[in-house]
Amino acid sequence: MIAIEKEIEQFHKQYNAVQEEMGRVIVGNQEVISSILSCLFTRGHVLLEGIPGLGKTKIVQTLANVLNLDFNRIQFTPDLMPGDLIGTNVVRETEAGEKYLDFQHGPIFCNLMLADEVNRATPKSQSALLEAMQEKSVSVGNITHKLDEPFFVMATQNPIELEGTYPLPEAQMDRFLFKLKIEYPSKDEMHQIMDRTTQVDEAAAVSVLEKGEVLQMRNTVLAVPIAKPVQDYAIRLTLATHPNSPHSHALTNKYARFGASPRGTQALVLGGKMQALLNNRVHVSCEDIRKVAFPALRHRILLNFEGEAEHVDTDDILKEIVADVPESTE
Amino acid sequence: MTTEREDTHREQIVHLLGQVDRRIRRNDALETLALGAWGFVGLLVLLKLTGGWEHVSVRVGILVAGVAAFIGFVVWRYQLASSLFRSAAVADRRADLKDSLKSALSFLGLAERTEWMALQIDRSAQAAVELDPEDLAPTIVPNRLYYASGAGVALFALLSWDPGWLQELERTPFLTASQEGQVEQIEELLDDVQALAPEEEKLEELSDALDRLRRRDIELAESLQELSEAQEALAASSADLERLEMDLEQLGKQLESAPALSDLSDALKSQNAAEAAELLRELAERLSDAETSEELQALLDSLQNADVQNQELADLMENLENAAGDMSAQDIAQMAEALEAMAEQLESMGQQMAAQQNMEQMGEELQQLEASLGQQQSGEQQQQSGEQQQASGQAMQSQAGMMSNQMQMAQMQGDPSSAMPVDAGPAGDTTGPGGGGDDEVMGEATTLDVQLEMEVLSPPEELEPVPEEIFERLSREEKSTLNYEDVGGRASYAEESAMQRESVPWQYRSLVKRYFLSIVTNAESTAEP
Secondary structure, eight states: HHHHHHHHHHHHHHHHHHHHHHHHHSSSSSOOOOOOOOHHHHTTEEEEEETTTHHHHHHHHHHHHHHHEEEEEEEOOOOOHHHHHHEEEEEEEEEOOOOOEEEEETTSSSSEEEEEEESSSSHHHHHHHHHHHHHSSEETTTEEEESSSSSSEEEEEESOTTEEEOOOOHHHHHHHHHHEOOOOOHHHHHHHHHHHHHHSOOOOOOOOOOHHHHHHHHHHHHHHOOOOHHHHHHHHHHTSSSTTTTTTTHHHHHEEEEEOOOOHHHHHHHHHHHHHTTTSSSSSOOHHHHHHHHHHHTTTEEOHHHHHHOOOHHHHHHHHHHHHHHSOOO | OHHHHHHHHHHHHHHHHHHHHHHHHHHHHHHHHHHHHHHHHHHHHHHHHTTTTGGGGHHHHHHHHHHHHHHHHHHHHHOOOOHHHHHHHHHHHHHOOOHHHHHHHHTTTTTTTTTHHHHHHHHHHHHHOOOHHHHHSOOOOHHHHHHHHHHHHHHHHHHOOOTTTHHHHHTTTTOOOOHHHHHHHHHHHHHHHHHHHOOOTHHHHHHHHHHHHHHTTOOOOHHHHHHHHHOOOOOOOHHHHHHHHHHHHHHHHHHGGOOOGHHHHHHHHHTTHHHHHHHHHHHHHHSSSHHHHHHHHHHHHHHHHHHOOOOOHHHHHHHHHHHHHHHTTTTTTHHHHHHHHHHHHHHHHHHHHHHHHHHHHHHHHHHHHHHHHHHHHHHHHHHHHHHHHHHHHHHHHEEEHHHHHHHHHHHTTTGGGGGGOOOOOOOTOOSSSSSOOSSSSOOOOOHHHHHHHHHHOOOOOOOOHHHHHHHHHHHHHOOOOSSOOOOHHHHHHHHHHHHHHHSSSSHHHHHHHHHHHOOOOOOHHHHOO
């Protein structure tokens, strides 16, 4: 037990170091940074949504610098092909003159991948990420290439531009553990941004975490136990997003076409574990589940025609579900 | 070592949660009981207020149902399984433990536990030791219990409340002091009569009527009717009494012929039935004496000649005549029994006479009370009618006042249709003062001519003016207080022409001119002759 206490202490130390280093570059957005780190340490991927200029790419770049991991940035464009992402077989020749196919690794072979403006690529290219994100592997021809751990995809998308964009398919959306919304900075934060970015010496982050430490922190998070009643609460929250089911919520029945998949419950539980550790607890509470309910479920609820017509926000549905689903069924 | 430690932790957690669970169950039971008691007592109060409480079956039924519900509740609560998870959730929430106890309890139920789970149980056990169950689940006395207590007090007050003082207050203005005295006297007489003749139904009705009169459960008219009926019944009883007295007196006179029975004769004549019965008993004791047999023979002779109308007395005498036959047969014992029976019968009749005398007296009292109440009722009626007359008189006055005001207003506004006399009665009342009962009532005009005819003012009578009047009239005319100013004289030509602008359109001017010229010409031609 002492070892566990030390492990938790070490986790906190490393986590705080990462957050502190990121805070030197990124102004505000503490919740966003915390959620990105939650995704990183729970083996998930994150989708950042916000209008241009709010620092989405900056956050990801800073994280890559802080973590000292292989980082690749891919600007998604309509003419991006899957081969441009995952790589392709190239015909090579040996010294003896024999020709052979050599796999040329694409930019996806890295630890941190920034898929910038992911909704600008065609669904064909977007789908190239499916296997990589879920299986952590890439299949080219009849050969499957394992991706190096940790593999963490951070995608950004712009919600206001529709022309020339391809909305992410539901299967792709489901693979993101969290969907985070980046809001405008406040007045004070704007002052700090100006101070940091309009001078000769721009603030830069240094690496504070190695790959091995990241993997260790992942294991620490996953080891946090969750009690059955709390897990039951997470499941009931997920089931409440399913329309026309015994546990469904009234708003879901009215506005939702599809609810969250079991991946949604996984996201709730994993996010809850991370929250428990951050609060120096060795068990997940219902409050932890509630705290991650919005980023974990908001992109997993598909609105029906009525919901789309009335411009219903899935966050509003989740707000009601979180308020109405009781912690205990007794 | 680890197992012992885990057991200790388990005990600590389960002990705390058990205590919390008991307190939660107690609070739940209190809440439910309070709700039940509130509803039950409230129902009883409602029943009491609506009069349903008076029915014994309803009372018993509700009490049985209440007791059965309580027993059912106790059994149900006893059979309810305790839930430590519920108490863990409550404790976590109260102590802000973030589901620590709930998680620990869940982990304790697992067959295999990780080190992380063991750490969590260890932490929860430490927290459990420091927690006070009373803080986590304090005893809460539900508000409904206070409401139920209040309702219980109200019910008790309702059940034990004696509204006599209120009825006393209500009765005081209803019966006067003398009437109250009469009622009391009648009640005393009634008690005496009931003691002597308890089987009289009329007496019960009279007693009930008097009670209702005292409680003011009865109107004056109704009470008068009740008393009148009772009085009639008592008068009928008095007729029986008179007959009985006459019979006894006649019997006494018959016995005058036998000097030995003079005492009995006197007693019967004075309608002293008790003394007569005593004398008859003495006679029965002395039956063996020869002298007595003579007295008895004389008695029997007298009785045979007596003509009694009272049925009981007639039966008695018939028995006695039969006994006479026994006497001739020297059956003294049977004769003595017959005399004894006659004495008892006389005693009974004496009591009946006393009761009837009381009833007679009571009838007189009732008559007086009836007369008094009748006067009271007529007084109240007169007062009511007086008030009504006064009220109607005031209404008429106010209506007449309104009418006169309307008319004055109409006169001031020059409305001829409203020009009625100021002292006219109410509208439609042609018999009232100034109503113009003989005046012609005119309906609304049906044609324009008639309407216009009605609106034409009759011209004032043109009398030959008297010089003095002319002089006075001129002297009454006041000089205008406004200074006359010749505005037209100062106006320019343009202003003047603007003021005198012709309003007749130019195309009609020649027509108008011709019209007036023709009028002037006609007037001059008619004036010339």
